[in-house]
Amino acid sequence: MGFHNIEEINNIVSTIPFIDVLEEFKQVGIFLEGKTSVNLEGLNESLNFDVQISPQYPLKSHDSEAIKFINKDLIPYNHVMGDGSICIHTLHSPKLKQKLLADFESLKAWIEKYYINKNIDSHYEHIIINEQPFDDIYYSYQFTDVDYSFSKGEFGQVDLTPLSNGIYKKKPISNFLIKSFQPLKKTIKINSKWSEYYMNFEVKNIGLFLFLEDVPAFHNRFAFSNWLELENYIPTDFLQFLYDFQKRNKKHKNTFLPIFFGYKTVENEIHWISTLVKINEIPTIGIPVIDSKGVKLKGQWESKLINRKINWAITRNSSYKYLFGRGTFCDKITNARILIIGVGAIGSMVAKTLVKCGAKNISIVDYDVKEPENVCRSEYNFSNGLYDKTFELIKTLQENSPFVNVNFHNNNEYFESFIKAFHKDKEAKKEYEKSLNQFDIVFNCSTDSDLMFVLDQLKLSTDLINLSITNHAKDLVCAFYPNIYNYVQNQFINILDNDVNDLYNPTGCWSPTFKASYNNISLLTQYTLKEINRKYEENKPKDNFTLSINSENNTNIKFTQY
Incomplete structure (x- = not known):
């Protein structure tokens, strides 16, 4: 029993104006096979094609069309495979007639572009190589x-x-x-x-x-x-x-x-x-x-x-x-010297996203270690066991891109404690300003209000961006230097509904932390990075903004810019 209605296919093909049916389609094994002739203006003589239709038709076979137009005399022309089949791509359609007409139109377009007009593509097409294993490897x-x-x-x-x-x-x-x-x-x-x-x-x-x-x-x-x-x-x-x-x-x-x-x-x-x-x-x-x-x-x-x-x-x-041809952030970000302070849930996502989007120079700072309970909502792996966050993240980032240089920032382990202890000392303050100003962009993802306060007191020429998230990841606040501290505090205390009672209390006497899944945090973090990239790419003002998930239906994200 055949997979197709052969009579219907023959009827459809016979109605195509530029096609003559030389041999009607018939069942040959699992395929339908026929022979057609194409007559177009610009051709000195008609072109004949053996046509083979696979049983998946009108659906595709993997990424390839399930119909072949074959003429081995056309192998010297562009987009012809070694067996003489023309390389065509048409839009999806599950309807037999619509798909057949589209595929024959695609054949017509190939003939006009590459056979009659002899066009040459501006992009490079790899030569076809028969790649083989050796000793089964x-x-x-x-x-x-x-x-x-x-x-x-x-x-x-x-x-x-x-x-x-x-x-x-x-x-x-x-x-x-x-x-x-x-x-x-x-x-x-x-x-x-x-x-x-x-x-x-x-x-x-x-x-x-x-x-x-x-x-x-x-x-x-x-x-x-x-x-x-x-x-x-x-x-x-x-x-x-x-x-x-x-x-x-x-x-x-x-x-x-x-x-x-x-x-x-x-x-x-x-x-x-x-x-x-x-x-x-x-x-x-x-x-x-x-x-x-x-x-x-x-x-x-x-x-x-x-x-x-x-x-x-x-x-x-x-x-x-x-490697990044399918999409990167803009050059102002990918070529920037970037520092990420705090590489927990938000910071690790920021780091990995920047690297996946083509960033070439990243430094990170964090004093903390990765515990098993950190794995579920950050970019760390259980298989590595207990690990200093910075060491594991650097390993992860290097494995994701062969073009990113990742480094520890100076005094990585003691950065947070030292800057808080000496932020009132004029000479120490100058050193920290100099240390941070060597970067083009600094992301503060520490969720540490004390550190945010100290950073806001410094005289910075770098772009300092503070990312903070509320409990249950209902809101993410993105603030640009200066006046970060007051803006963020006002959002958390007076504007946003931040539940500080229903926190996650880990085993032992560690500080409670906000509740949120990887999905919740990632959703807001990715949206935020998309907006930050847009501001740099389009030279938009770096205005503060918040993202809030609609608490009633948990679907819409509200973007508020200040």
Whole structure:
């Protein structure tokens, strides 16, 4: 029994003005297959397509359309897969007729844009590589930008540092970062632009690199599959380099060696792809040199590539541009030197959100330790056990971005006690002002009214932002320096309904704390950061504001700006 109404599909396709049905659709296994011809203005002759419809149709199959238009003669054109199928994307519709018409319209649009007008996309489309596991293990290599311009034919060594191992497509995977490049004929080391944390990782593996400049692919899209196809791309001195490397490392003959090939994409951007070979299986052979008379020259050999399949590993461009390409905060925040005072529930969320949104330079200060009961409403993990908050949070932030430098602020453990003890001392006060003014933005998330009072007494040029939350996370108060203390106190005492009786009392004689779930706190904190980002991005006045959750229906958030 078929999945589709074949008669209905044939009727719908036959009504499309620019389509001639050459072969009506019929059931072939689980698919429907037919043949159509497209006739459009601008075509010298009609284009024929084999059409294959999957049983999911009109729904998608994963992220792909469940219909294929196939013409292998069109492979040289943009957005055509290796099997000749046209890459199309249309809007969702569960209605068969609506979806069919939309998909054929999408085919028409492709023909007009890429076949007739021969348009070229401004964005880069990765070449298609058949990434394979080796000995049943995948290997991946992530790279980022470097401050260096590679020359065509330049080659040398790559320093690699391991990341965590994991599971990829149900198989084990070993992950690595490219830490640096060392060109053979130069004494420099070209470091990748990772954060200090990742650049301090120990080099435990090496690879080799060759900058090709040109794309090693057919039609600039389909990566070569045989080493002989690289014959006109690889210089003889690199082949000799491979031979010498193999000779020096005979005792490691079964070790996998990644060889990276670099080429230019749009705007001279460099992309790297990698093949893996065993050292004793480097795909070269020594050929004796023969003079003009056909005589072999004694002791003279040259290396040549041999007929062997290329085994492509996985590479990913994880540069800042791509890692945060789907959305960051504005440059005034991501490029700012940021200090976060207090990294409990609110502070840890602020820190992690800033890092997830592209912040590059964060310092934190807190005297407290993470206890098990802190885990449920902050960015800490139970698996780490008891931990100083600052140490665990720094670890978490570094794991979330390879581009953020995270530091302890001066006198991290004693900051709060010292600044309160010496805030009336003129010299000490100047030192604290100097210490804070080195930052562009300071978030005070300590929920400590005493500390808020002291900070408000300082002469600051930095943007000091105070975030405070009421019990049950009914309200969040965001205040900008100066006059933070009076504003916040007035909100909590005279304006907002802050229940100070129904607090959470932990075991022992610790101070009671406000009640609120991770969801409650996160909702208000994320909304607040969104508004702060808007103010910086649009150069809006930094006016104080409150966010309040409607206590009657617990749905609406009221935004009040002062």
